[in-house]
Amino acid sequence: DGFSSLFSPGSLNLKTLTSLIDSLDLESRNLDLTLGHTEYLSKGLGKTGIFALLGGRIHNRHELGIPLESALKIFGNKTDGFEGKLGLEFEDIVARLPLLGEVKLSGELQAQAKVQKGLSLVPDSSGLRIDKLEIKKEGVRISDASIEISNAVPLPYDPKKVTALKLRADFPVIAGSDFISMEVEGEMVLSKQSPDQLLTGELQIKAKRRNGNQETWSLKLKSSQHGEQSDVKIAVNSSEFNTHGKIVRRPVQNLNIELSQSVEGGKTRYGIHAKAQALALGDIQLAAPKFDFILDKEILPIFQDKIVRYSVPRFRFTANGTPVSLAERSLFPRRGLLRGPIRLVSQRPWTLEINEQTRTAKMSRLDLDFLAQGITLPKPLTFNGGTVSGVDLSGKLQGYWRMNYDTGVGQGKISLLGSPNGDFHLLIPQPPQDPGDLPKIMTVPLLSNTEWSITRIDGIDRAGQRLIGDFKLGTEIDSAATRIFDIDIGDDMALELEINLKHLPYTKSGFSKEMQRYLHFIAAQNAKSKSGVKP
Numbered sequence: 001d002g003f004s005s006l007f008s009p010g011s012l013n014l015k016t017l018t019s020l021i022d023s024l025d026l027e028s029r030n031l032d033l034t035l036g037h038t039e040y041l042s043k044g045l046g047k048t049g050i051f052a053l054l055g056g057r058i059h060n061r062h063e064l065g066i067p068l069e070s071a072l073k074i075f076g077n078k079t080d081g082f083e084g085k086l087g088l089e090f091e092d093i094v095a096r097l098p099l100l101g102e103v104k105l106s107g108e109l110q111a112q113a114k115v116q117k118g119l120s121l122v123p124d125s126s127g128l129r130i131d132k133l134e135i136k137k138e139g140v141r142i143s144d145a146s147i148e149i150s151n152a153v154p155l156p157y158d159p160k161k162v163t164a165l166k167l168r169a170d171f172p173v174i175a176g177s178d179f180i181s182m183e184v185e186g187e188m189v190l191s192k193q194s195p196d197q198l199l200t201g202e203l204q205i206k207a208k209r210r211n212g213n214q215e216t217w218s219l220k221l222k223s224s225q226h227g228e229q230s231d232v233k234i235a236v237n238s239s240e241f242n243t244h245g246k247i248v249r250r251p252v253q254n255l256n257i258e259l260s261q262s263v264e265g266g267k268t269r270y271g272i273h274a275k276a277q278a279l280a281l282g283d284i285q286l287a288a289p290k291f292d293f294i295l296d297k298e299i300l301p302i303f304q305d306k307i308v309r310y311s312v313p314r315f316r317f318t319a320n321g322t323p324v325s326l327a328e329r330s331l332f333p334r335r336g337l338l339r340g341p342i343r344l345v346s347q348r349p350w351t352l353e354i355n356e357q358t359r360t361a362k363m364s365r366l367d368l369d370f371l372a373q374g375i376t377l378p379k380p381l382t383f384n385g386g387t388v389s390g391v392d393l394s395g396k397l398q399g400y401w402r403m404n405y406d407t408g409v410g411q412g413k414i415s416l417l418g419s420p421n422g423d424f425h426l427l428i429p430q431p432p433q434d435p436g437d438l439p440k441i442m443t444v445p446l447l448s449n450t451e452w453s454i455t456r457i458d459g460i461d462r463a464g465q466r467l468i469g470d471f472k473l474g475t476e477i478d479s480a481a482t483r484i485f486d487i488d489i490g491d492d493m494a495l496e497l498e499i500n501l502k503h504l505p506y507t508k509s510g511f512s513k514e515m516q517r518y519l520h521f522i523a524a525q526n527a528k529s530k531s532g533v534k535p
Contacts, residue, residue, distance in 0.1 A: 023077035031071035032059040035093065054102070056093030061108055081116040083125075100137065107133035107145075126151045143173040163190045167203075179215075182207040188221075199223040213248065215240045228263040253277040267298040285336030289319035305357045315346035315368070340374025340392070354405070361405045366414070368397040374427065383484050392425040392443060394418075395450065403457070408467075411456040418450030418475070426481055446481040448494065450474070454504075461503070465510025471501040 039052030060071045069087040076082035086109065093105045107130050114125035127150035135142040147169045169184040188201035205217040217238040224231050234257040240249040255276040262269050272293040279286045294314040300307040319342045350365040376390040396417045403410025418424070422445025430440045450473075457469035477495040505511040 024074055024082065026072070026074045027070050028072040029070050030060055031088070033057065039096065051098065052096040054094040054096065056095075056105075057091045058088055058093070059091075061087045061089045061110075076114075081114060081122065083114040084112065086111040102137065104136040105133070107131060124151070140174070140176040142171050143175070145169070145171045145173075164188065178210055179207045180210050197223075197225045209240075212243045213240055215251075217252075230261045232259040233257070234259075249280060250278065251280050253279070255279070267296055270295045270297070280336075283337045286319040286338065286342070287321065290317070292316045300353075305355050308354045308356070309351060310354075311349055311351040312346060313349040315344075317344040318342065320374075337376050337378070338372065338374065339376050339390070341371065342373075343369065343371045345369050359404055359406045361401075361403055361410075363399075363401045363412075366397065366399045370395060370397065386428045386484060388426050388484065389429050389441075390427040391446075392427065393423065395423045399453075408457055408460045413453060413455050415451055415453040418448060420449055421445070422448045422478070423450050426484065428484070444481045444484065445478045448476045448478060450476075464503070464505075464513055465507045466503045466505045466514060468503060471504045472499070473501070474498040 035053050035056045035058070037052075037054055039054070061069060070085070071088055072084075072086055074082065074084040088109045089107075090109065091106050094102065095105065096102045109128070109130050111128040112126060114122040116122050127148065129149075130145075130147045133142070133145040133147065135145065148167070150166050151164060165188045167184065167186040167188075169182075171182040171184075174180050174182065183206045184203070186201065186203035188199065191198040191200075199221070200223075201219075201221040203217075203219040203221075205219075207215045207217075209215060215238065218236070220235045222233045234255075236252050236255040236257075238250065238252040239247050240251065242248050253276060255274070257272070257274040260269075260271040260273075272291065275288070275290040276286075277288065279289055292314055293316075294312065296311045296313065298309050300309055320338065321341050345368070347367040347369055348365055350367065351363070353362045355361075371394040373392045374390055375393065377388065381388040397415075398417060399412060399414030401410055401412035401414055403412075422443075424447035425443040425445050428442045428444060430442050432440070452473045453471070455470045455472070457467050459468045460466075461468055475497050477497060479494065482495070503514060505514045
């Protein structure tokens with residue numbers, strides 16, 4: 001009976017396997033493994049996956065060539081439970097990891113775990129520790145780091161009803177970064193009260209900056225599951241202190257994120273709701289940012305095809321208050337690149353349908369409004385007509401599209417639309433007329449009635465990093481704005497510009513290659529003209 005259940009479809013699992021084993025004593029005394037090149041390749045546009053092992057070596061922990069311990073040891077019986085131990089050393093393992101990119105790792109790893117009948121961890125018996133860890137990434141080097149994870153169950157929790165993990169990480173030496181050291185401590189507790197599950201966790205990070213300041217981060221997590229409903233709440237705060245202990249910056253103030261998932265009537269709904277008092281991450285500073293997003297997923301059985309439909313009934317992001325009129329406008333706060341109101345809002349639900357049999361995707365009813373006032377230039381531009389300190393943007397993103405997502409070939413219409421009143425304004429500071437007056441900003445429309453549209457894609461030139469298809473850019477350039485740049489196109493006139501393209505670069509390198517092709521074409525035309533050949 002045991003073997004029949006073990007080899008029946010979908011029944012091969014660790015619990016079934018251990019039920020067949022009365023006792024086990026397995027030991028690997030010597031291990032030496034050289035890693036090759038393994039990576040995940042996504043389908044579609046041929047992008048390289050985000051996870052890969054690119055090389056390295058794993059072997060026993062040893063000293064002067066003599067193994068210090070077994071690389072792997074598993075022993076025990078199904079009555080008393082099983083225990084496993086691991087002792088390894090890894091050298092120059094090159095990996096491509098999510099968020100971190102390509103890194104090189106070296107260090108020592110020790111781990112042990114003990115499971116009792118029913119495959120539950122024995123409290124205070126399991127853990128993992130990495131010592132002498134060295135991490136290298138693009139000029140950043142972390143040396144002599146250590147990471148320790150244990151399953152100690154804190155009081156007053158009942159070890160029979162909860163599973164707990166503790167984390168402690170120490171990065172004493174960091175070179176090539178704004179931080180010179182970092183400490184991380186955390187705890188996570190999972191309470192399994194059937195049918196509900198409750199997960200709570202807390203993470204504290206302390207980091208010392210190169211200028212002597214200290215930065216602290218606090219993250220609290222609470223997750224619950226009841227039937228088909230799952231909810232996660234995350235709270236984040238951070239502060240930077242100077243050498244005298246005074247707060248000089250708050251990168252994150254009262255950030256609260258709520259994630260939800262529910263199933264009803266064959267439809268799965270995902271929700272993300274986030275808001276904060278303020279965010280100050282580098283040059284991006286936002287006051288009262290708020291984000292609401294709802295995604296519905298359902299499977300439509302149509303004939304022999306399997307169609308997955310995603311719909312977005314709500315998408316809304318706002319920050320830095322509400323849009324202001326020209327009469328109300330004064331200089332925005334003097335820090336950050338985004339100093340005015342920001343808004344990105346979907347005006348109606350839009351959908352995406354994916355047919356896995358025909359490998360096609362269909363998008364419809366895309367309708368997004370966007371606005372960003374007070375985008376500040378890193379360095380003001382000075383001309384005879386004045387100084388341009390920033391720009392305002394506003395417009396719509398609308399369209400529908402059908403494509404083969406393996407080849408990228410598709411057609412429809414996706415348009416970036418502007419406004420007759422101006423969709424790209426220049427911001428020109430005006431000196432106050434009286435000493436007590438606040439400085440003002442004059443807005444001058446540069447572009448109006450812009451329409452940048454894509455109607456078809458016939459293929460992808462990966463060597464040239466460009467799309468092949470039909471692309472159109474049309475806009476009106478205002479004469480008042482061109483005079484700032486010493487270009488006179490006539491009083492009260494607008495220069496209408498229309499560009500039709502067959503190739504559209506989709507990377508910075510592709511844009512450079514396209515410009516080189518264009519300049520070579522112009523040079524060839526000039527050469528023909530000078531030689532008497534009509535171009």
